[in-house]
Amino acid sequence: MLNKLSQIILKFPISVMTIILLITAYFFHYAFLSEQRLIVDFSLEQMFPESDPEKDSYQSFIDEFNREDDKILLVYDCDNPTSRKNISRIAELTEMMELDIDGIEGVISLSSIGDGDYFSEDLTDEEWNTQVEKLLQHPIYPNLIISSDGKTGSLLIDLENDVIGQDARTRVVNQLETVMNKVNWEWHEAGIPVLRTRYIQFMNQERAVFLPISFLVAMSVLLFIFRQIKSILIPLIAISTTLIWVAGIMAHFEISINVVSYLTFNLLMIIGASNAIHLLMKYHEGLSLGLSQRDSLERVIQKIGGALFLTSFTTAVGFCSLGFTNIKVTQQFGLLVGFGVILMFILTIIIMPIILNYIRPPNNEHIDRLIRGGQFLAADRLNTWNQKHPRSIITISGILFIVALFGLFKIDYNASVLEDLKPGNPLYDDLQYVEQKMGGTLPLEVIIDTKSENGSLQPQFLSKILNYKEMILKTPEINTAVTPGDYLMLANEEWGDGIRQLPNSLNDALSFTVDFDRVQALLNEDYSKTRISCRISDLPFDRGMQIREDILLAGHKLFGENIDINVTGSTLLALSTGRHLVKNLTTSFFIAFIIIFLSIVFLFRSFRLSLLAILPNIIPLMIAGGLMGYLGIKLRPSTAMTFSIALGIAVDNTIHFLARFRQEYKLSGDYEKAVSETLVTTGKAIISTGVILSLGFFVLYFSEFVPNHEFGLLATIIIIAAVCGSLILLPVLILQIKPTLRFKTGITNILVD
Structure with a gap:
């Protein structure tokens, strides 16, 4: 031959x-x-398996709820994030991001709390300081847009659902970087879109x-x-x-x-x-x-x-x-x-x-x-x-x-999500800094299925969900968790009886939910399922699976076996x-x-x-x-x-x-x-x-x-x-x-x- x-x-x-x-x-x-020429596509989504129970669970979550991998956290260090001058600057940056950058659905910042009225310019210094103290005791915002010690601020950016793939994310991230450079602060990036980009x-x-x-x-x-x-x-x-x-x-x-x-x-x-x-x-x-x-x-x-x-x-x-x-x-x-x-x-x-x-x-x-x-x-x-x-x-x-x-x-096969990066790498250092100041940067979702329409808005169930949240927050790697009940308490304070507590009836909860997008984002279409959105620190596989089992065990003890609970998210999928x-x-x-x-x-x-x-x-x-x-x-x-x-x-x-x-x-x-x-x-x-x-x-x-x-x-x-x-x-x-x-x-x- x-x-x-x-x-x-x-x-x-x-x-x-x-x-x-x-x-x-x-x-x-x-x-x-040619038109069919070789293309470059470095999307990390390609690394997900073709058929896998974890992927199927995550895809089911995506189909019923909003994505959880479309949040960017921009953390900034300045002399005092809650000063009048810096709140004013954050208001300008927030407005530029929302109005000038295509692909951003919304921005939560210190200046946007209460539609911008929380830190009103009409407040006296004493009232302003009182608002700062209340902010640090808020059920949602600590470790989300302000660190628990009040020394570091952040902006939580929600991307539109069509911002998928490297090109779309790069465009948004680059425009955000341009806006950030308008102030001479120390910035650190986190969030799944930033990590992937x-x-x-x-x-x-x-x-x-x-x-x-x-x-x-x-x-x-x-x-x-x-x-x-x-x-x-x-x-x-x-x-x-x-x-x-x-x-x-x-x-x-x-x-x-x-x-x-x-x-x-x-x-x-x-x-x-x-x-x-x-x-x-x-x-x-x-x-x-x-x-x-x-x-x-x-x-x-x-x-x-x-x-x-x-x-x-x-x-x-x-x-x-x-x-x-x-x-x-x-x-x-x-x-x-x-x-x-x-x-x-x-x-x-x-x-x-x-x-x-x-x-x-x-x-x-x-x-x-x-x-x-x-x-x-x-x-x-x-x-x-x-x-x-x-x-x-x-x-x-x-x-x-x-x-x-x-x-x-002696080989260890218990790898974590961020171990692909070395200390000294800007991305690694940013993520570590954000974890240190604001807690975990990776998403974790807990889905509770009541199996009945509007079941997630029943007052008794909402109360149990808040108790479940406290159990979850006892996990050292988790320091941020948001439930529909957190937002409904704020809605009741503003639109209801003026007290920060859960609505007393299903009808009140339904009326608040219809007018509150952030509550709807945590519920499925018929309100039979609710999600607890958490942020978790980088962790190895075995610890991730152990946390999942602990959350499931605590949930079944609290709700009984008639309620289905699922723990998912892009972190566990990775x-x-x-x-x-x-x-x-x-x-x-x-x-x-x-x-x-x-x-x-x-x-x-x-x-x-x-x-x-x-x-x-x-x-x-x-x-x-x-x-x-x-x-x-x-x-x-x-x-x-x-x-x-x-x-x-x-x-x-x-x-x-x-x-x-x-x-x-x-x-x-x-x-x-x-x-x-x-x-x-x-x-x-x-x-x-x-x-x-x-x-x-x-x-x-x-x-x-x-x-x-x-x-x-x-x-x-x-x-x-x-x-x-x-x-x-x-x-x-x-x-x-x-x-x-x-x-x-x-x-x-x-x-x-």
């Missing part, structure tokens, strides 16, 4: 390249110039920084290894062509560049550079044996092509395993990159030999430096060291295995989604592991050899997992995803080693000679690809975005450990066990040999 492919490629190079060029031009136009902006900034860095790292390593500009340009052509094809495919299937898929091009670039190193090494090796340029290129396609196909297949399996998750964007990312890896192999094995065939081959001095020079003395030294210290290598590997195993039991994704990714990892292992068994026709091959790839994964336990790195979606991806990439080294070892053993029939020859030839390419892969991932270590930082760290550790496993542990195991090798004709012989 590969023999025929090499003949077609080198016999009809112009025709083949013309076809590739035409397809590339089509994909380029479709992806970047700034989070995505932060991801975009990271993408703009690390994509070029990954590219420069890959090109720099190629230049260092081959010392020729053409050794950069030729792989670059193949990689760029593949990326254009992938972009065109993404546009065709309406796959956006999103919160997950933005890594696609970084990963494919690094993998493509790795493929190029193996191909160029094999090409120079053929020239060093005295083969002609054409014969050397045919040898490249026939020999390295099979190994590259196997490594591309295993890498693709690692990515495609993400298709078993329950989140659409993660499924798309896994399948897309998996397909992209196979596409990268096909285009690399076609484009690079064609271009190499048309340029002058490197001189003998350059070939000798690359193949026999001192640039890769590490491979020769490893060969010598392996022969001298086999027992030490096996002992050290066993110790690492045991130590890593203990570390695995926590549940993260835990759900971790479980899915763990399952996908084991699926990928099994598929890769069975593939190696099938291709090398030796179960014992396959066990030896997989062991050097298990230990790196265990080392990374053990370090997670010892360093306190939590098992979150980003770290769980690392293992599936890194397994597929790391096992490539083993396949290249075994493929070359099999060839050498077939020639000599001697295990030691075959291992030595493999180390000093393919070992050099494995070291080179290990360098380019580890550096490509390591640049993410410097990311301020925790998922990228941890992904870069763990992937780098796995890649380096896998290189060591393939070049140190695997040769020693082969020499100690001497597995039987079978040589048969057919597909396995074509691919492996």
